[in-house]
Amino acid sequence: MSDASFSLPAGGPHTGAVAPMAGGSAVADWINLLKPRVVVLVVFTGVIGLMVAPGHLNPVLAFTAILAIAVAAGAAGALNMWYERDIDALMRRTRNRPIPAGRIEPDAALSYGIFLSVASVVVMGLATNMVAAVALAVSIAFYVLVYTVWLKRRTAQNIVIGGAAGAFPPVIGWAAVTGHIGLLPVLLFAIVFLWTPPHFWSLALFAEIDYARAGVPMLPVVAGPRHTRWQIMLYTLLLVAVSLLPWALHVAGPIYGAAAAVLGAGYIVASWRVLRDAQDAGGHSLTRDAPAKAAFRYSLLYLALLFAAVPLDAAFR
Template identity: 70%
Template sequence: MIEAASAALGEGRGGEPPSLASLSAQGIGVSSAGDWIALLKPRVMTLVVFTGLVGLLVAPGHLHPILAFTAVLCIAVGAGAAGAINMWYDRDIDAVMRRTKNRPIPAGRIRAGEALGFGVTLAVASVLVMGLATNALAAAVLALSIAFYVFVYTMWLKRRTPQNIVIGGAAGAFPPVIGWAAVTGGLDVMPVLMFAIIFFWTPPHFWALSLWAHTDYQRAGVPMLPVVAGATETRRQIVLYTLLLVPLSLLPWMLHQTGAIYGLSALVLGLGFLASVWRVARDRQDAAGVSLTGDAPAKAAFKFSILYLFVLFAALAVDRMIG
């Protein structure tokens, strides 16, 4: 049904997607369950849920399995709610970016107001349930993470500064802190270190993406670093943040918060990440604004960065459980 509706809509002149105004005028709103799930940014949610789960697993103490599942579910729902509100706010730029023009709102399958209501409802519900199931601190940090992503990153920073992803990246660093707080009701050195690792991981991860998608951001008027400062400076910043990230990732082991399993894993993964970004630094394929190919070093580094964080946090969980 959705495919038929999309075919009936057709495309605008020049092969561009239909405008939001034309979609609204036609009253388009045909959606499926998959569209509502897409609003939650499930790929992003996967990483958020995993790091939140690791925060919960490595925390000292015990949480009943049902309550632990509820806490992780609240982290997932809260992250999805922030993603839905982000899609509502960014629907204008999503419509002109190749990567995002088929999202449910710019494609006309979900109305903007419905998406906003959906996101706000899930956000409020996730915080309330987290507070009832665990404790006030976990609920407060969850609320802070949602508010930070929506108001600080999406509404304030994203369209104003190339440092948007540096400061705004804090939103994605909260989940392990939430998981830890759900178990302990407090904070300690370890959740701060987990937060810092994700915080410093975010810029090289996202700037690698922006290198091979810079034309999209340029078209939408989003001041990502490659658009504002150029590819060469972006590569330099990617290397710089990775050089900061690798020793930082070793701190949990150096401070005796973890054992050798994590320490060795962090070292090997860090060297792999450095090798990946070094290839990005040496690449000049996009020096003249030429579109990057599918196997470009920037795209490879982006993919490796996701693997890096997954394996690093998995090693942390295994190390703490065995230890």
């Protein structure tokens, strides 16, 4: 994949150039600052890691651990929105977020994100163990410092490397129960890591204009949509192969293996349709990126059902 440096939009990430506060902020804005739709998927994969871990965790402590994962994910989202407020203001799909829309002040969002980050790690450490707490802290730092600050504005590899940030929850959930990290959570980490590029690039195909306007070097902007379609296909094939490893390495059984094969076949078909979408000479879709939108939606269903198959398989082993 291509790699290129992009200039920051005028003013850089810390200009504070957002609309003035419009009569204060509502509770809904503070919730939206946590990226709740992202948090749901993060929590789900964390719960799966906790459910399949060997051992037992008191239900109250288990709930506390999952709450800490949710708060940490939301805190990272808030810090991401604080740092990216300038480019959010330039993109149609993000310009109504609380900070660029002027409903929450940047400094307040920064304090909010830092406080929740620290609190989530402390609570995780007190409720479970230091391995889970450290893994949680690393996940926050990776998303904020590595992906948001370092990679996103500098390289088309941003979502490839940065995808590791969203892959930590099953490892954290497992560690909360066991105090260590085993093979299964590592494989689940790898699945989410490899799922992220084709999932996000499907979105990037139909959000290319927004990213170009904001000067963000997402793959369709840097290398073009045709190259992006091929990368989606290649990463999907790699993802499906890795998704079969828990079954092949005997850390998951036939129910999981069958689910991985069937769901993976569906994902390959969805990505193939993205690759074969009717295109103009520049590789841009002639169907308003209908296959990319369908692949994006399927990717969410794919990950949810694949992870749901893990505890279902364990229950019958």
